[in-house]
Amino acid sequence: xxxxxxxxxxxxxxxxxxxxxxxxxxxxxxxxxxxxxxxxxxxxxxxxxxxxxxxxxxxxxxxxxxxxxxxxxxxxxxxxxxxxxxxxxxxxxxxxxxxxxxxxxxxxxxxxxxxxxxxxxxxxxxxxxxxxxxxxxxxxxxxxxxxxxxxxxxxxxxxxxxxxxxxxxxxxxxxxxxxxxxxxxxxxxxxxxxxxxxxxxxxxxxxxxxxxxxxxxxxxxxxxxxxxxxxxxxxxxxxxxxxxxxxxxxxxxxxxxxxxxxxxxxxxxxxxxxxxxxxxxxxxxxxxxxxxxxxxxxxxxxxxxxxxxxxxxxxxxxxxxxxxxxxxxxxxxxxxxxxxxxxxxxxxxxxxxxxxxxxxxxxxxxxxxxxxxxxxxxxxxxxxxxxxxxxxxxxxxxxxxxxxxxxxxxxxxxxxxxxxxxxxxxxxxxxxxxxxxxxxxxxxxxxxxxxxxxxxxxxxxxxxxxxxxxxxxxxxxxxxxxxxxxxxxxxxxxxxxxxxxxxxxxxxxxxxxxxxxxxxxxxxxxxxxxxxxxxxxxxxxxxxxxxxxxxxxxxxxxxxxxxxxxxxxxxxxxxxxxxxxxxxxxxxxxxxxxxxxxxxxxxxxxxxxxxxxxxxxxxxxxxxxxxxxxxxxxxxxxxxxxxxxxxx
Ligand SMILES: Cc1cc2nc3c(=O)[nH]c(=O)nc-3n(C[C@H](O)[C@H](O)[C@H](O)COP(=O)(O)O)c2cc1C
Numbered sequence: 001x002x003x004x005x006x007x008x009x010x011x012x013x014x015x016x017x018x019x020x021x022x023x024x025x026x027x028x029x030x031x032x033x034x035x036x037x038x039x040x041x042x043x044x045x046x047x048x049x050x051x052x053x054x055x056x057x058x059x060x061x062x063x064x065x066x067x068x069x070x071x072x073x074x075x076x077x078x079x080x081x082x083x084x085x086x087x088x089x090x091x092x093x094x095x096x097x098x099x100x101x102x103x104x105x106x107x108x109x110x111x112x113x114x115x116x117x118x119x120x121x122x123x124x125x126x127x128x129x130x131x132x133x134x135x136x137x138x139x140x141x142x143x144x145x146x147x148x149x150x151x152x153x154x155x156x157x158x159x160x161x162x163x164x165x166x167x168x169x170x171x172x173x174x175x176x177x178x179x180x181x182x183x184x185x186x187x188x189x190x191x192x193x194x195x196x197x198x199x200x201x202x203x204x205x206x207x208x209x210x211x212x213x214x215x216x217x218x219x220x221x222x223x224x225x226x227x228x229x230x231x232x233x234x235x236x237x238x239x240x241x242x243x244x245x246x247x248x249x250x251x252x253x254x255x256x257x258x259x260x261x262x263x264x265x266x267x268x269x270x271x272x273x274x275x276x277x278x279x280x281x282x283x284x285x286x287x288x289x290x291x292x293x294x295x296x297x298x299x300x301x302x303x304x305x306x307x308x309x310x311x312x313x314x315x316x317x318x319x320x321x322x323x324x325x326x327x328x329x330x331x332x333x334x335x336x337x338x339x340x341x342x343x344x345x346x347x348x349x350x351x352x353x354x355x356x357x358x359x360x361x362x363x364x365x366x367x368x369x370x371x372x373x374x375x376x377x378x379x380x381x382x383x384x385x386x387x388x389x390x391x392x393x394x395x396x397x398x399x400x401x402x403x404x405x406x407x408x409x410x411x412x413x414x415x416x417x418x419x420x421x422x423x424x425x426x427x428x429x430x431x432x433x434x435x436x437x438x439x440x441x442x443x444x445x446x447x448x449x450x451x452x453x454x455x456x457x458x459x460x461x462x463x464x465x466x467x468x469x470x471x472x473x474x475x476x477x478x479x480x481x482x483x484x485x486x487x488x489x490x491x492x493x494x495x496x497x498x499x500x501x502x503x504x505x506x507x508x509x510x511x512x513x514x515x516x517x518x519x520x521x522x523x524x525x526x527x528x529x530x531x532x533x534x535x536x537x538x539x540x541x542x543x544x545x546x547x548x549x550x551x552x553x554x555x556x557x558x559x560x561x562x563x564x565x566x567x568x569x570x571x572x573x574x575x576x577x578x579x580x581x582x583x584x585x586x587x588x589x590x591x592x593x594x595x596x597x598x599x600x601x602x603x604x605x606x607x608x609x610x611x612x613x614x615x616x617x618x619x620x621x622x623x624x625x626x627x628x629x630x631x632x633x634x635x636x637x638x639x640x641x642x643x644x645x646x647x648x
Pocket of ligand 1: 030269299320
C-alpha cells in the first residue's frame, strides 16, 4: 500500500516507452517575452524550468508554429519551422529534462484564424472558401494540405533533435485541425472533407507524418476540444467520435474544451472565476470509456485532493494545469510532501492574461516571482540581517513580512484592525471570490508559521517605532474609499462599496452604484445574484476592468445574465432620498433607487505613511498608500522591497 496521501496522482505513467514521474502535467503555455526571432530565451527557460523543478512530470512549450508564413494567429509564437533555433530550443529542453521532467513542444497552426500571418501576407487559409471575422479565407489546395502534413512531421523531427521528449499536437480550441474535423465548417467535396472519415483524414495524416519522423518510442499527445461548448461548434458526442478515431494512434489524448474565437467558449477553455474547479473534467470522463490511450483533463484545477479523485475515480489518467503553474509552480512537490496547505491556489483573476496583453510578460497577482524568474536564480540573499517593521497587514504588508522573514530578517508586522487581510477582507463572503478568501487565509497561515511578530489592534506611531527600533520600515498603510463630491452623498441611503460588501443586507431591492470599475461591477453582480435590481452609472465612456485579461469577458457575460445595467458617460448631479439625478448621453435622468453605493476609487494614505518616514534609516512605501491599484502591484512591490533590504 502506498504511503503517499495522493497515491494515484503520484503513480508514474508510461507512454511510448517514456516514463512520466507522476500524473501532473503543465499544460501548453506560450511565452511572449521573446526575441524578434521568436526563439526561446533565458527568461523563457527560467519560467518553464521552475515548473520542472517544482515536480511536474511534463512541461509543454505552447504554440510552436509549424508554418510561420500561413499559421500564426499572433506575432510572438515560437518558430519551430526555423532551424536557426536549434541551440535555443535545445537549451530550453535541457533546462526542463535535467530535472527529470519531460519537455513537450506543442505543434500548432491556426488555419483560417492565422491573423498575424494574414496581416503580413494578406492571405488566410482554411478547409473551405469563406469570409470570416478577419477576412477572406482561401480553400487549401491539395498541395498545401500535403505540404502542411509534411511541415508537422518536420517540426516533430526537429523537436526531437532539440531534445524534446514529446510533442503535443494542437488539435483543439478551433485551430486548423479542428477546422478540418468540424462537420459545420469542413464541407469540402474531395477526400479531405464531408464525411467523418474524410474530415479526420488530415489530422490522422498529421499524426502519421509525425510518427514517421519520430518513431514508435516517442510519445505523441493530441490536444483536442472534447466539446467546443458553443452552438456553432461540435458537441461531446462528436468529440467522442474524434477521440475514437485517434485512439492508439496517439499516446495521450488530452481533452480540453472550447474555441478561442468564440468569447462564450473561450471563458470555458480557460474557466473563469464563476466556474467551479475541475469544471471541464466531465469531457475527459465522457471520452475515457471509449478509448484505450491514456486521457488527460485540463481546466481550473488547483486542489491536489480533487486531482487525486479525478484519477482515482477513472475520470482521467492525467491532470494538466495551466494558470495554477503560475500561481504555484511547486504544487507537485508541496502536494507530495504534505505541504498542500501552503499551495498558492490560482484565483482565476486572469491577471496573467492581462499582463501579457499589455506587456507580453506573464505576471501573477499572487505569485510575485512570476515574470522575474531569472532574478531569483541569481539572488544570493541579503548581506545583512535587519530589523524590519511592516506597518499595515493588508495584501502588501503580509507579503512584505513573509518575504522579509524568509530572508532571515527580524520582522514585526503591525495592523490597526483586529485581523490581517486589509481592505479585501470585505469580499470574503462573495461566492465567486472564494479563492481570494483562501489566499488571504493562506497568507495568514504562512505568517503564523514564520518567525514574524504580529501585533494586531496596533497603529504604528512614532512612539511604537521608537520602542521597536527597526532598521527599516515598510509602510503598507493602504487607502480609504474616495467619497465623490455629489450633493446628497451624506444621505442615509448612501453607502461606500466596502460597507455593503461586509453586509449586503444593507442594500435595498433597487440599487444604483456609482462607478463601473471592477469594485463597482463585481459588487453590482453580487447584489444582482441575490435578486436585486442593479444599475451602475459611470462617468467615462467605458467600464474600467483594469489589466485583467479574460475576466472582462466572463464578468460582462455574468452581468448580462443577471440583468445588471451599466449606463456610461453618465454624470450624477444629485442623490436624493428616492434615487439619483444624472445627466447622460440622452439628457437628464431620474433613477429611482432605495440604496445608492459609491465605488469611485480609493484615496491613498500617503500623508499618514509619510509621517512615519523620519524614524528609521530605511523607509519604503508600497501598495495602495502609494497608488491604489490591485493585488499584483501590491504583492510585487512588497516582495521586491523586502528583498532589497539588507543588500547594502
Ligand atoms: C499563460 C498561459 C498561456 C497559454 N498558452 C497556451 C498555448 O500556447 N497553447 C495552448 O494550447 N493553450 C495555452 N493556454 C491554455 C492552457 O494550456 C490551459 O488549457 C488553460 O489555461 C486552462 O487551464 P487552467 O484553468 O489550468 O489555466 C495558456 C494558458 C495560460 C494561462
